[in-house]
Amino acid sequence: MRKISLLLCAVLIYMGGLYGQTNDIAPRTKIMTLGVFHFAYPNLDAVKTEAENKISVLEEPYQSEIIAIAHAIGDFKPTIIAIEVTPDKQRRIDSLYLLYRNNNFTLGKDEIYQLGFRIGKNLNVPVIYCVNNWGRHYKNIDGLFNDSARSAKLEEYYINSPDSIYMTSGSSKKVSGIIDELKELNEPNQIQDRLSLYLLNPFKYEEQAGDFTGVDFETGRWFNRNLRIFRNIQRIPQGADDRILLIIGREHLNLLNLFFDVSKEFELVSPLPYLGNAGNK
Secondary structure (H helix, E strand, O other): OHHHHHHHHHHHHHHHHHHHHHHHHOOOEEEEEEEEOOOOOOOOOOOOOOHHHOOOOOOOOHHHHHHHHHHHHHOOOOOEEEEOOOHHHHHHHHHHHHHHHOOOOOOOOOHHHHHHHHHHHHHOOOOEEEOOOOOOOOHHHHHHHOOHHHHHHHHHHHHHOOOEHHHHHOOOOOOOOHHHHHHHHOOHHHHHHHHHHOOOEOOOOOOOOOOOHHHHHHHHHHHHHHHHHHHHHHHOOOOOOOEEEEEEEHHHHHHHHHHHHHOOOEEEEOOHHHHHHHOOO
């Protein structure tokens, strides 16, 4: 009986080892996160761009650069492309993308068109997936937003605090070249530094000493939002042979790259080597 027990233990240990090895070598879906500035300058982010610092990506030399970037990123051979648009707009994106693939749509300034649609058509990618989300706030933060006096105090603190994103970043500078700009925005040190700002202000804002108003605000505005974007990407039908290209505002990389980097489902791929080849296209 003792011999049988020892044999069963040995078999279980062996099978456990096999199971662990299988998990360790399970194939993961490659995903490239391409962080961008917003080509159409909607100025919806904390850092604004003044009129004199805006460029028209439809003009030269920017158009040639964008075409070169599209071809260079195309060398990654994505089979899935995801963009910073909410899923409720999926039917509209499907319609516009179909028109573009049939040469019946002129690309607008936005990066979802200039890069997403362009790369998709070049590689015959069938669908451009919408994965954005705006996050969800706690009830106490919803209550703050519905109180004009309270929300005004948060806004004042948000804008004028010395270590606020507004104060540390200021207005966005004028882009001199899109290839070089995207290289800079996708540098790991830049991405990590941007995340550090989200742990300053308004993160530290308190309506009453010792409360977590700023923490709760940032939880919904940023952390919850990016976790939801990550979940939307998980929802895309995909396999180990697929290669995902995510085109999204550079700020999101400070969390999304972290999520993808530690994920057991995805293998994070840097766009930097591909952008380095864009000047040769």
